[in-house]
Each structure stands twice: as C-alpha cells, then as structure tokens.
Amino acid sequence: MTGTGRVLPANAGFTLIEVLIGLAILSLAVTMAAPLLRRTPSQAQVTADATRLAAALRVTRAAAMAQSRDMLFLIDADRRTYASPVIGETQMTPRTSIDMA
Incomplete structure (x- = not known):
C-alpha cells in the first residue's frame, strides 16, 4: 500500500x-x-555584421549628401575591416569573411 x-x-x-x-x-x-x-549563432553573427555594414554605408552616404562632397568608404577584405571619415575603422567578427568577386 x-x-x-x-x-x-x-x-x-x-x-x-x-x-x-x-x-x-x-x-x-x-x-x-x-x-x-x-x-x-553563426548565421545570426553574419546577419549582424551585414546589418552593421549596411548601416555604416547609409551613415556615410547621408553625411556625404549633407556635406555635398564625396566620401571614401574603404573595405579591407584581408583585415576584415571597413572605414569611412564618418564612422572610423570597424572590425568584423573573426568568423565573417569578405569575398570581393
């Protein structure tokens, strides 16, 4: 029981x-x-890097339009960085690679 x-x-x-x-x-x-x-997580990381890169391009474009001048947006595929006069140099995560074809 x-x-x-x-x-x-x-x-x-x-x-x-x-x-x-x-x-x-x-x-x-x-x-x-x-x-x-x-x-x-790796897919989310790539998406986050792509989103940050697109935002940096938009900010640089907006600043160039506001100042009525050309601005350089530099992408270094070997070092996995991108930079412009507005945002400075930004490092992507180590798992993300850039391939310029």
Missing part, C-alpha cells in the same frame, strides 16, 4: 524495453536537433 491508501497493481511502471525505446527516440531527436542549434 502507498501513503494515500491506494493499492498499485503489480504491473505498474515501465518495462526495460519501454525505457530503452524512449531513450532511443530521445537521443535520435537530440542528434537531429544539434546541428540546427549549432548553426543559428
């Missing part, structure tokens, strides 16, 4: 086979989900 006064049947609970099948299904789900979870 349990503390609540109910009697549990003799076959209450899970068999070893049921537990092993449940563990196999759980491990399969984790194995399939792991690559999806691993890719997300």
Whole structure:
C-alpha cells in the first residue's frame, strides 16, 4: 500500500524495453536537433555584421549628401575591416569573411 491508501497493481511502471525505446527516440531527436542549434549563432553573427555594414554605408552616404562632397568608404577584405571619415575603422567578427568577386 502507498501513503494515500491506494493499492498499485503489480504491473505498474515501465518495462526495460519501454525505457530503452524512449531513450532511443530521445537521443535520435537530440542528434537531429544539434546541428540546427549549432548553426543559428553563426548565421545570426553574419546577419549582424551585414546589418552593421549596411548601416555604416547609409551613415556615410547621408553625411556625404549633407556635406555635398564625396566620401571614401574603404573595405579591407584581408583585415576584415571597413572605414569611412564618418564612422572610423570597424572590425568584423573573426568568423565573417569578405569575398570581393
């Protein structure tokens, strides 16, 4: 008898086979989900770098228009940096690369 006064049947609970099948299904789900979870930060990082680069281009363009003069926007693919007279030199994250084709 349990503390609540109910009697549990003799076959209450899970068999070893049921537990092993449940563990196999759980491990399969984790194995399939792991690559999806691993890719997300790098994709988010590339998106963030692209967003910052686009914002720097917009700021430089707006300053050039406001001052009615040409401004240089320099992208250094080897050092993974970009710069302009308005924003200064900005470093991209090490995992992001720039390919000029």
